[in-house]
Amino acid sequence: MRPLDQLEQTIAQRKAAAAADSSYTAKLLAGGLAKIGPKITEEAAEVVEAADEPGEEGRQHTLREAADVLYHLLVLLAARDVKLEEVESELARRFNMSGLVEKASRGQ
16 A cells, blocks of 8 residues: 555544544644644745755755645545545546646636
């Protein structure tokens, strides 16, 4: 099983248990978008800052921050009952289409 799939399962288990005092994940889920959204924003800013750092240390920092972004995004998806598989399907749908065409199809 892929690590992202394992993480998605763990998040789902924490959501089902709904014991906000027992894990960071459960606390985030209990706080909803008001709690999860700012964490994603914070982690996204940190990954961009880390990417600007030079050398191998900057590369490793970028890797760690990217993992944080993915974790928090998976928590948000779980809060909205969106499965990683659904996101993968959406990406596959877009695969043979220009990004400009795809964006225009959404009216943005």
